[in-house]
Amino acid sequence: MAAKIMILNGPNLNFLGIREPHIYGSTTLKQIEDSCQVLADQLGISISFHQTNMEGELVNLIQSAHGKADAIIMNPAAYSFTSIALIDALKIFEGVKIEVHISNIHARDERHRHSITSSACTSVICGLGPYGYIAAILAAVQRLGQLPETIPPALHGLAAVGKA
Numbered sequence: 001m002a003a004k005i006m007i008l009n010g011p012n013l014n015f016l017g018i019r020e021p022h023i024y025g026s027t028t029l030k031q032i033e034d035s036c037q038v039l040a041d042q043l044g045i046s047i048s049f050h051q052t053n054m055e056g057e058l059v060n061l062i063q064s065a066h067g068k069a070d071a072i073i074m075n076p077a078a079y080s081f082t083s084i085a086l087i088d089a090l091k092i093f094e095g096v097k098i099e100v101h102i103s104n105i106h107a108r109d110e111r112h113r114h115s116i117t118s119s120a121c122t123s124v125i126c127g128l129g130p131y132g133y134i135a136a137i138l139a140a141v142q143r144l145g146q147l148p149e150t151i152p153p154a155l156h157g158l159a160a161v162g163k164a
Contacts, residue, residue, distance in 0.1 A: 003144050004045070007074070007137075008073070011052075011078050031130070040137065048069075058074075058076070065095070066093060073133065074100065075101060076117050082116070099124045102132060103127060
């Protein structure tokens, strides 16, 4: 059975490519979504990609994944540092949960350094730029037992995926 992964993006990520390119780069969220879809097609998995600026909507999306998705990949953006509601919703979801940050939050200013939502996640990927989403998909699929721990020869061409 092919993995089903929900990819969630929090506030202001709809302005990737425009907002603070010195931190987040010039890749747009649409380009990231397109790269994720290419990878999903190559892996034979299903993804759904969402972005919202509303905390409650993110909670609703996480809750909607219950029983329908095998994994959640989430860039909570600013809510990483403030949202108990996201932590509580993530704790309900029993599948793989991977938090993604485009920048290396540990090298940022004090208020952007400590993600509280990561406490409810299986793992965290940060500082890889847009490729962090690709790494998260591969990690989720591997954790779900649908990809070996090393990349098989048939997937060696994936190095170009994620370079939007």
